[in-house]
Amino acid sequence: MSDRRPEERLDERPDAQPDELPPALARIADAVGGAWLSGAVQEVVEFRGETTLLVARERVLDVLRYLRDGARPRFPMLTDLTAVDCCPREPRFEVVYLLTAVDPRPGAPSAPAVRLRVKTRLPGSDPRVPSAVGLWPAANWLEREVYDLFGIVFEGHPDLRRILLPDDWEGHPLRRDAPLVEEPVEFVGHVPKVPSEIIPRVPPRTRPT
C-alpha cells in the first residue's frame, strides 16, 4: 500500500506533532481558544480529515466545558464516549470523547456541522478520570459502559454500576488481556480451529513491502 501513498508509510506515524499548525487546524485552535493557550491541549493529531485533541487528565473537564459553552462553534452534543486499551503501552488507556457541533434550536437551518475528538490518557493501574455527566446527561450510560467493559472509574459519576454485563461478572472483557473464549465448531473430517485463528494475526510491518 505504501507505493500508493508514500506520505503515509507505517514507519512515519501520522500522529507526529506538527511544528506549525496547518491551516486546517487553525480553525480548531481558534475553537479551543483559551484552553489551547493555557496549555491544556498537549497534542493535536490530524488524520483523514479528523482532528483529535490530546488533553491532560486533570484538565479534561475544563476543556470539555469550554467546548460545550465557550468555543466557536459550540459542541452541545456528546456523540460518543469510549475507551481504547493500548496494552502493553503505558499510559495504557485512552478515554475518547467525540463531540459534534449542531444547532440545538428547534427548526434552525442545518449548519455545516463540525466534529472534534478529545482524548485523555490514563495509567494502567487504577485508571480514573472525572465524570462528564454534569456536562452531558448522555455521558451517564456511556461512562457506565466504559466502566463495565474496561474498568475505568469515572469520579463523581452518580450511579457507576455495570450496565451490559451481570453485576457479579468478574473482570473487564474489552481489556486486551481478557481472553476471548471461543468454541470450535466441529464437522466430520474437519480439524476444529477457533474462528479467530483461521487467519492468524500478522503484526504491524516495520518496513513497507
Add this chain to the structure above:
Amino acid sequence: MAVTRETLTINMGPQHPATHGVLRVVLDLEGEVILGARPVIGYLHTGFEKEMETRTYHQNIVFPPRVEYLATMIEEAAYVQAVEKLLGITPPPRCQVIRVILMELSRIASHLVWLGTSAIDLNISSAFMYAFVDRERILDLFEQISGQRMMHGYMRVGGLQWDLPEGFEAAVRQLMEDLPRRLDEYERLLTDNLIWRERTEGVAVLPAAEAVAYGCTGPVLRGSGVNYDVRKAFPYSGYEQFAFDVPLGRHGDAFDRYTVRMEEMRQSRRIILQALDRLPDGPVAVDDRKVVLPPRRELVRSMEAVIHQFKLVSEGFHPPVGEVYHAVESPRGEKGYYLVSDGSNRPMRVRIRAPSFCNLQALPVMVFRGTFADVVVAIASIDIVLGDVDR
C-alpha cells in the same frame, strides 16, 4: 416528585411483547402515573466489539448486519466505509450510487417494521401485516442481489461483491411506483385515526434541548425539531448530490416522530428514483489488488493476481496506523464506527456508536408524569433495536 407509600414499583419486561426484544424497564407508579423509569439493558449483550478485534477487517463484514438486524445494508455500508476511510480509498461512482439505492431501500424496510410493530403496540394489527408485505418485497430484492434475505454480506471494502443482477432496476422502479399509494393507505389508516391521534399526540414529549443533551439522533432528534441529519451534515457515498428534504417535527411527541418517519420514507423514494436515473456504468470495486480480490478471469493467466489473491485470503490487508470515525444516518439515527488501527491485519479497537443506546437513555424523560400506557407508545416511538442497544 417524592416516592411515597402509595408508590408501586413494577417491572415491564424483559419479555414484555411491547419492549421489542429483551428490554426491562423498572417503573415507579403512583396509580397509573409514572414517577420514574429505569431502563435495564444488557440481556442481549453479544460482545461484537471484542469479536471484531480478533478477526481481520474483511472477516468482520458479517458482524454489522447482526448488530442491527433491521437495516442490514446500512450497517454493512457503515462498516466498510469506515475501513475505506482508514485506508484512504474511494470506491468507484457506480458502487457509490448502488450503495445509496440499497441504503435507502434498507431505510424504507426498517421504517416499515417500525410502522407495523408500533401499530401493533397500539392494537392496530392490520397495519402490521400490510407493512410486512411491503418489507418482504424489499427483502426479495436484497435476496436477488446477494443470495441472502437478511444477513447479506454484499458490501466489500472498496466496493461490492458483484454487480447488480439483470432486471434489478426495473424491479426497484416498480416497487417505487407502488410505494406512495401504499404509504397513503397507511396514513389514511393511522393519521386519520382518532385513537391513534389520541394515543400519540402530546405523549412521550422530548424537548429539543434535552434531546441534544442526551445525544439522541435520527427521527427522535428531528421529531423534536433539531435539524441534524448525518446525510446532510457529513455527507458520505455522494449524498450531497441528491436533492431531498429533512423532515422536522415541532412538539417532540410520539406523533411527530411518526410523521417524520413517514415523510422520510417518501424522501428515500425520491433519492432512489434520482439514483436510478443517474446510475453510471463502470466497475463496482476499486482497482487496487492490495484491497480487493482480483477478478476470477485474471487468476488463470496472471501469477501476480494469484499472489494478491493468496495474500488477501490468507492474511488480509494492513491499513496505516491511525484512527477514524465514520457515521451514517441509520433509520434510528447516527450509526458510527470508530476504528483504531495499529498497522496489523486486524483492528485494534472497533467501537460501534449505537443510536438506539443513546435514544433509549432519554426514555425516563419522555415518560415522566405520563401513564403506564404511554410507556408502550414511547418505546414504540423510539424504534429501538435491542441488538443495537446491547451490541
